[in-house]
Amino acid sequence: MHSKIFESYQSNDRSSLIPLLQDVQNIYGYLPENALRDISDFVKVPLSRVYGVATFYNQFRLTPLGKNIIRVCRGTACHVKNSANILFALETELGITAGQTTRDKNFTLEVVNCIGACSIAPVILVNDDYHGRITVKDIPKILKKYQTVNKTETAEATK
Amino acid sequence: MVQLTINGIKVNAEEGMTILDAAKSVGISIPTLCHLKNLDPTGACRICVVEIEGFRGLTPSCAYPVTEGMVVTTDSPRVRKARKTIVELLIENHPQDCLICVRNKNCELQDLSEQYGIREHRYVGETKCHAIDISSASMERDPAKCILCGRCVRVCHEVQKIGAIDFTKRGFTSIVTTPYNKGLNVSDCILCGQCIIVCPTAALREKSSIKEVANALYDRKKYCIAQVAPAVRASLGEEYNMPLGTDVTGLLVTGLRRLGFKKVFDTNFAADLTIMEEATELINRIQNGGSLPMFTSCCPGWIKYVEMNRPEVLDHISTCKSPHEMEGAVLKSYYARKMGIDPADIYVVSIMPCTVKKYESNRAELSAEAMPDVDAVLTTRELVRFFKIAGIDFNDLPESEFDNPLGESTGAAAIFGTSGGVMEAALRTAYFKITGTELEHLEFEEIRGMAGVKEATVKIGDLDVSIAVVNGIGNVGPVLDEVQNGTSKHHFIEVMACLGGCINGGGQPIHQKPEKVVKRVKALYKIDENAKTRRSHENESVLTLYKEFFGEPNSHKAHEILHTEYFDKKKILKN
Numbered sequence: 139m140h141s142k143i144f145e146s147y148q149s150n151d152r153s154s155l156i157p158l159l160q161d162v163q164n165i166y167g168y169l170p171e172n173a174l175r176d177i178s179d180f181v182k183v184p185l186s187r188v189y190g191v192a193t194f195y196n197q198f199r200l201t202p203l204g205k206n207i208i209r210v211c212r213g214t215a216c217h218v219k220n221s222a223n224i225l226f227a228l229e230t231e232l233g234i235t236a237g238q239t240t241r242d243k244n245f246t247l248e249v250v251n252c253i254g255a256c257s258i259a260p261v262i263l264v265n266d267d268y269h270g271r272i273t274v275k276d277i278p279k280i281l282k283k284y285q286t287v288n289k290t291e292t293a294e295a296t297k
Numbered sequence: 298m299v300q301l302t303i304n305g306i307k308v309n310a311e312e313g314m315t316i317l318d319a320a321k322s323v324g325i326s327i328p329t330l331c332h333l334k335n336l337d338p339t340g341a342c343r344i345c346v347v348e349i350e351g352f353r354g355l356t357p358s359c360a361y362p363v364t365e366g367m368v369v370t371t372d373s374p375r376v377r378k379a380r381k382t383i384v385e386l387l388i389e390n391h392p393q394d395c396l397i398c399v400r401n402k403n404c405e406l407q408d409l410s411e412q413y414g415i416r417e418h419r420y421v422g423e424t425k426c427h428a429i430d431i432s433s434a435s436m437e438r439d440p441a442k443c444i445l446c447g448r449c450v451r452v453c454h455e456v457q458k459i460g461a462i463d464f465t466k467r468g469f470t471s472i473v474t475t476p477y478n479k480g481l482n483v484s485d486c487i488l489c490g491q492c493i494i495v496c497p498t499a500a501l502r503e504k505s506s507i508k509e510v511a512n513a514l515y516d517r518k519k520y521c522i523a524q525v526a527p528a529v530r531a532s533l534g535e536e537y538n539m540p541l542g543t544d545v546t547g548l549l550v551t552g553l554r555r556l557g558f559k560k561v562f563d564t565n566f567a568a569d570l571t572i573m574e575e576a577t578e579l580i581n582r583i584q585n586g587g588s589l590p591m592f593t594s595c596c597p598g599w600i601k602y603v604e605m606n607r608p609e610v611l612d613h614i615s616t617c618k619s620p621h622e623m624e625g626a627v628l629k630s631y632y633a634r635k636m637g638i639d640p641a642d643i644y645v646v647s648i649m650p651c652t653v654k655k656y657e658s659n660r661a662e663l664s665a666e667a668m669p670d671v672d673a674v675l676t677t678r679e680l681v682r683f684f685k686i687a688g689i690d691f692n693d694l695p696e697s698e699f700d701n702p703l704g705e706s707t708g709a710a711a712i713f714g715t716s717g718g719v720m721e722a723a724l725r726t727a728y729f730k731i732t733g734t735e736l737e738h739l740e741f742e743e744i745r746g747m748a749g750v751k752e753a754t755v756k757i758g759d760l761d762v763s764i765a766v767v768n769g770i771g772n773v774g775p776v777l778d779e780v781q782n783g784t785s786k787h788h789f790i791e792v793m794a795c796l797g798g799c800i801n802g803g804g805q806p807i808h809q810k811p812e813k814v815v816k817r818v819k820a821l822y823k824i825d826e827n828a829k830t831r832r833s834h835e836n837e838s839v840l841t842l843y844k845e846f847f848g849e850p851n852s853h854k855a856h857e858i859l860h861t862e863y864f865d866k867k868k869i870l871k872n
Contacts (some may be wrong), residue, residue: 184485186475189477
């Protein structure tokens with residue numbers, strides 16, 4: 139599936155490593171192991187270094203994303219407004235830690251340094267929706283919303 | 298030439314020289330951690346910082362070139378404080394288990410802590426916690442002890458060009474590891490152990506076999522036999538403060554007997570045997586149109602490399618087992634029968650300068666009737682530790698000789714321990730086998746020395762034999778490309794995974810001085826020069842072995858016992 143991306147790059151050129159990783163992530167949403175091996179063979183950089191680069195940058199993911207991505211803002215304003223509690227509540231509710239995806243592949247939980255919506259702190263971003271001034275109590279409600287959306291989606295798909 | 302002042306001393310330095318080297322030239326030592334000789338500086342650890350007049354901050358001396366009129370202070374309160382803080386911060390994120398650490402008293406972090414007089418824990422905080430990787434047969438990787446200096450990474454990538462480990466993740470979670478943090482056994486690692494040699498702490502170390510060897514020695518049923526590789530005798534003395542390149546063969550044999558080995562044999566005997574087999578195989582390949590060029594097969598790291606990366610050239614590798622495996626195989630067949638010992642009771646321990654040999658001795662095909670040819674491998678460093686445990690005072694031992702018949706060897710076998718040695722030894726015998734006359738001049742200067750790839754053409758009878766010696770697995774790439782393209786003009790190519798050959802193997806005493814290796818090499822050439830016989834086909838015991846047991850080199854029986862096969866492991870490991 140990703141073999142086509144190599145057409146627009148020179149092999150043996152280590153400077154195309156990061157653009158290649160980005161292209162692969164655009165296809166799969168994450169970096170599968172066999173794609174990393176192919177990139178390593180193509181640019182002639184050891185797999186360990188390709189893996190090192192992929193784990194160094196926050197933009198790269200090594201595990202598949204869930205259907206919904208929850209980004210918890212841990213910027214200064216949100217921190218003051220107790221975003222640590224929000225994160226903890228989300229982790230408890232979903233049974234995963236930041237950076238992980240739930241087993242049913244429904245939610246991925248991420249931590250972001252600042253979303254840029256400090257006026258409505260503490261804020262979380264679910265897919266493209268901002269949820270501001272939330273409290274720990276709001277969390278089950280918010281999560282339920284996305285779970286039901288998904289259920290109707292799958293219901294529609296089965297029809 | 299550039300003139301500068303270091304600590305008030307006028308120094309004339311060459312242009313482009315670093316402050317570190319300039320200071321060293323006038324006897325001022327600056328501590329280093331991430332610095333590696335002969336490689337580009339990274340300036341990562343900052344322990345080598347110095348003060349330069351007119352500069353705002355402190356400068357890493359390993360990475361900064363000298364300039365005209367520069368005024369440098371390498372030891373001031375500010376420098377001392379900075380260095381001390383760096384060491385303190387490193388120590389606080391390092392296990393505090395020096396007393397039970399394998400590198401106790403041989404650790405650069407410990408030395409720095411002592412040098413800067415650190416007597417208290419000033420920074421207490423979170424410490425990293427990682428599992429130890431014990432997956433490989435040769436090495437252990439303990440990331441908790443890693444101080445992230447990056448020396449192993451650079452040796453692996455820049456010198457060996459394997460790239461099995463690298464920095465992954467970032468900040469506090471940084472760790473030097475394999476892709477996906479998997480075990481070394483399923484990584485690209487060839488287990489050469491060069492990373493162990495450069496590691497300042499015990500983050501990388503060999504997997505110790507001392508316990509199992511000790512148990513075997515105390516088992517009355519077992520008939521324990523030791524064999525010693527050529528490179529060990531030229532380096533072991535360093536651990537006992539003897540001058541570099543001292544030949545300690547006699548002491549070593551006595552030491553091993555005192556450990557409890559019933560017989561102490563010489564791997565050099567098997568090296569002579571290897572030459573008889575390998576030279577015959579080469580001649581057969583040349584005369585009967587076999588796969589050429591033929592590669593040597595003494596180095597298990599090289600074999601592992603080809604199996605994992607270039608299985609296409611596997612049929613170019615000589616099928617001979619490596620010398621210590623041959624010795625083991627002969628011990629458990631010919632010797633056992635001759636002495637009336639049940640081969641199942643024989644326990645063969647190889648004393649090797651190498652970590653890959655541990656992996657090699659575990660290879661299933663290097664065994665007969667489910668008995669491994671070699672039961673355990675001890676590295677030079679482990680042997681030193683074993684002597685210590687057993688209370689053997691090495692310096693005061695009397696000298697003694699190897700047991701016979703598998704202890705006799707020629708000068709040709711001694712140079713197996715250095716890059717170019719196997720080739721030289723093989724040529725001496727091949728010349729005799731083809732022409733029936735002896736070489737007049739035994740030394741092949743073209744293939745000695747520390748160059749990466751050494752090439753020569755030798756006239757043997759009517760045949761111009763083209764040879765190459767690859768010194769270090771990092772230099773093998775272009776040579777292999779030629780062989781794969783079919784453009785290689787060579788007949789015979791020797792490859793050793795470590796720079797300088799086994800003498801600089803991953804199981805040798807830890808050192809950070811490349812010039813040490815050259816002195817060890819000299820010791821081996823001296824053993825060769827002083828040997829009574831210097832050609833493998835003059836080894837009487839080897840000739841007797843052929844007469845009584847194998848018949849002739851490459852006979853059916855020799856193939857069964859002294860030769861092996863290789864496997865394509867690329868598919869298993871890379872998918």
